[in-house]
Amino acid sequence: MRKNIVAGNWKMNLNFEEGVSLFSEIVNMVKDEVIGDQEVVVCAPFIHLSTLGKLAATAANVHIGAQNVHQAEAGAYTGEVSAAQVKSVGVNYVILGHSERRAYFGETDALLADKTNAVLKQGLRPIFCIGETKEERESNNFFAVIKTQLEGGVFHLSATEFAEVVLAYEPVWAIGTGLTASPEQAQEVHAFIRETVAAKYGAEIADQTTILYGGSANPSNASTLFAQPDIDGGLIGGASLKSRDFLEIVKVFNK
Ligand code: PEP
Secondary structure: OOEEEEEEEEOOOHHHHHHHHHEEEEEEHHHHHOOOEEEEEEEEOHHHHHHHHHHHHHOEEEEEEEEOHHHHHHHOOOOEEHHHHOOOOOEEEEOOOHHHHHHHHOOOOOHHHHHHHHHHHHOOOEEEEEEEOOHHHHOOOHHHHHHHHHHHHOOOHHHHHHHOOOOEEEEHHHHHHOHHHOHHHHHHHHHHHOOOOOOOHOOOHHHOOOOEEEOOOOOOOOOHOOOOOOOOEEEEEEHHOOOOHHHHHHHHHOO
């Protein structure tokens, strides 16, 4: 069966000390309270990753992720960080294609395809985000938008490469807004994503693909969202900054 994953995206929040303290709380709570085989991922700012990597090494099902990397392997790219560099401090996952990076940093599908290649080349797993804006939902254009994002960002991969990709459906209108897609709205898109993956890579790979939901998920709505057949976990922004809220979301998968 495909893996259930709950990933936190801290974005540009928390100083170093605050980040280490929150992560330590999460690691301890996971050790004490998580009884399923769900995977927990914390995507922290670059400056935290080295220390969090050492803490994560003590916890079997807690991993760390980066929120971005540069597409080149190394070189004269002042201010950038490579996939090999984040790998060297224990990172296993990298968020790519987050709507904030698409909107504020002009990241295109073509650039994201290059970043996906860079991440996979290091043996890391991309958490590849796709999702429509409010206007695209209101104009009923969202299936086409999502298909284009998949085709442009990850469908150039071989089946073996694609098997390492985690997808995250994040309707842009639900991110950080307190508006959540209803379980039915989210399930409809997740089923469409899985069908689209099946059409490209076959039913077996589609069935194994973890597809996360992201967009104002919290301890109150996570159970109904994660109960949907094609929702395999969450990418959690705001609620991942509070250890208790994050853990309650993780524990939805306790079996
Ligand atoms: C996100 O930024 O990936 C996200 C889902 O944020 P939030 O949970 O705050 O909506």
